[in-house]
Amino acid sequence: MKQRLAISSFICAIAFAVAGVCIPPTGVIHSSVLMLVAQLFVLTATLLGVDSYRDIIRDSHRQNLK
DSSP, rough: HHHHHHHHHHHHHHHHHHHHHHSOOOOOOOHHHHHHHHHHHHOOOOOOOOHHHHHHHHHHHHHHHH
């Protein structure tokens, strides 16, 4: 579930970033769009990072038990 959320937020962040670059702005690009993209990237990194760290710790404990 976390991986699906991480991947979908990453795809959304890329889509917003591409849309922000490709679509000509009618005015000033509001900072909230940039913050949305940044927060989606941080969410992705957090979800994937926590899972990876948990897997590393679990594997090291399994090796110590053997």
